[in-house]
Amino acid sequence: QRGLPSNGFSSVFSSYINGILDCVDGRDAIRRACSKYGNELFTFCQLGNWVVLVHTPHHLRDLCNASEDILSMEGAAAELLQLGNTVGPEFGETYHIPVIRTSMNLHMAQLLPSILNEMECCFKRYVDTRLVGGEWTPFKALDTLSRMMCQTSNRAFVGLPLCRNEEYIDVTSRFASQVLFAGSIMKMLVPRMLRKPIGLIYRSIYRHHRRILKLAKPIIEERKKERHFSKEHPTEDMIGWLLDAASDSDEFEPSAESLAMRLLNVNFVALHTTTKIFVHALYHLAANPQYILELRQEAEQLLDKDHPDRWSKEALGRCVKLDSFFKETLRVNVISALTLPRLAVKDFRFSDGTQVSAGHYVACASEAVQRDSKVYPSPDEFRPFRFVVPTSEEEHSLQGWPNRMTSTSETFPAFGGGRHLCPGRFFAAMVMKMFMAYLVLNYDVKMPRDGVRPADEWLGPLCSPATRAHVLFRKRQVL
Numbered sequence: 001q002r003g004l005p006s007n008g009f010s011s012v013f014s015s016y017i018n019g020i021l022d023c024v025d026g027r028d029a030i031r032r033a034c035s036k037y038g039n040e041l042f043t044f045c046q047l048g049n050w051v052v053l054v055h056t057p058h059h060l061r062d063l064c065n066a067s068e069d070i071l072s073m074e075g076a077a078a079e080l081l082q083l084g085n086t087v088g089p090e091f092g093e094t095y096h097i098p099v100i101r102t103s104m105n106l107h108m109a110q111l112l113p114s115i116l117n118e119m120e121c122c123f124k125r126y127v128d129t130r131l132v133g134g135e136w137t138p139f140k141a142l143d144t145l146s147r148m149m150c151q152t153s154n155r156a157f158v159g160l161p162l163c164r165n166e167e168y169i170d171v172t173s174r175f176a177s178q179v180l181f182a183g184s185i186m187k188m189l190v191p192r193m194l195r196k197p198i199g200l201i202y203r204s205i206y207r208h209h210r211r212i213l214k215l216a217k218p219i220i221e222e223r224k225k226e227r228h229f230s231k232e233h234p235t236e237d238m239i240g241w242l243l244d245a246a247s248d249s250d251e252f253e254p255s256a257e258s259l260a261m262r263l264l265n266v267n268f269v270a271l272h273t274t275t276k277i278f279v280h281a282l283y284h285l286a287a288n289p290q291y292i293l294e295l296r297q298e299a300e301q302l303l304d305k306d307h308p309d310r311w312s313k314e315a316l317g318r319c320v321k322l323d324s325f326f327k328e329t330l331r332v333n334v335i336s337a338l339t340l341p342r343l344a345v346k347d348f349r350f351s352d353g354t355q356v357s358a359g360h361y362v363a364c365a366s367e368a369v370q371r372d373s374k375v376y377p378s379p380d381e382f383r384p385f386r387f388v389v390p391t392s393e394e395e396h397s398l399q400g401w402p403n404r405m406t407s408t409s410e411t412f413p414a415f416g417g418g419r420h421l422c423p424g425r426f427f428a429a430m431v432m433k434m435f436m437a438y439l440v441l442n443y444d445v446k447m448p449r450d451g452v453r454p455a456d457e458w459l460g461p462l463c464s465p466a467t468r469a470h471v472l473f474r475k476r477q478v479l
Ligand code: HEM
Pocket: 073, 097, 100, 266, 269, 270, 271, 273, 274, 277, 335, 339, 340, 341, 413, 414, 415, 416, 417, 419, 420, 421, 422, 423, 424, 425, 427, 428
């Protein structure tokens, strides 16, 4: 992008060299560039493309307020993630988004008992069966939690018995990381004209859509039949809400093929995000067991330890320390150092007059925004109860909505902002809070080396909690 300072070399060849360097050192390169350019926009080089980076609140507000036909999220996602090639062209359809925004969020309280039940089953199945007496037992945190989150979230997406099906869990829990990896390789190394045929080969090997379709089709057909015979039916999960939304619109009845693609898409956006943030929080907790006592005390005051089936959405909402713990995790541990990618479909002008020409990418340097020392004192420090304000000896509050984890702003864009603000954030917050409440009420956790949190793993701008680290669990002994 002409007229803007850049962090890299300017020819195509040298920008590739710079892109390779950024794969090793992407996060630090972004940090250095943000502090070098102060409040200015600048262009940042990634393998295969240049991105205009936004890292101040007012530029971020402009990015979020821009309409889709000027700064396009869908255009950016299609090119950067290559999901049309790796999963199929129909993957980009969006009719599940209003369903998450309305039906899913409206049914949250009714959903809670069944997902609490599924969570408890997961702890029994994946954790309790391996614990022996009061011994500390190591668990590979990311693998274990990704299966548990997958099964529990899918109770709300596809219900019983499919959410417990081994093959279903296997496909959906690994889907996001497989296609994200394949997409970035394709974008960086495969010439445009070869992407379609190579995508077809990739799809015929992994068969994500076919495998989900085979498993979900009988259930989808059954639900369709039920709806044919009676208008009265419980809208119990995502499959039901998607069918109800279609029958309301009268415009089309989605095929089983199309619904299976929506299920893949919902799992794609929901699982890797929630699992990664939860595991980041778990590593903070296990490296600092003193926090367990505070969270446990709060959970004991507000939730019935022996009857998770009686927990309510309101009671979880009152767990303000738990809320702050996750908000601080989301602030410190980003999913990517570059978020909210957009493709300028037309020329775009920021409110300070800076122009980005059509065809260029814009994105947010979210780490820089969420670690701004003017907004967050000691920004690099993890302070789990940063957002909690004591109101009396025993009472604590989040002092209103802006401090809640699900609130977003130009200084806290963890869930995005504007038109594409994450519609699944209430669900994610509820699931992460109930998992953590159950964990602190029933287990002690620590790291194999006391007090040492395993280092995050960065690949270019992408961040993951340590993939192979273990956390030690034992049945709760400490009161
Ligand atoms: C901790 C967990 C999560 C995080 C950090 C997260 C983050 C985000 C962010 C940053 C965006 C905006 C992307 C952009 O503007 O480019 C987004 C969008 C979205 N998220 Fe989430 N998300 C989470 C969980 C979920 C869950 C559980 C669901 C579904 C149940 C979900 C569904 C979506 C959808 C459908 C969009 C696209 C919305 C649109 O285009 O209008 N997310 N998410």
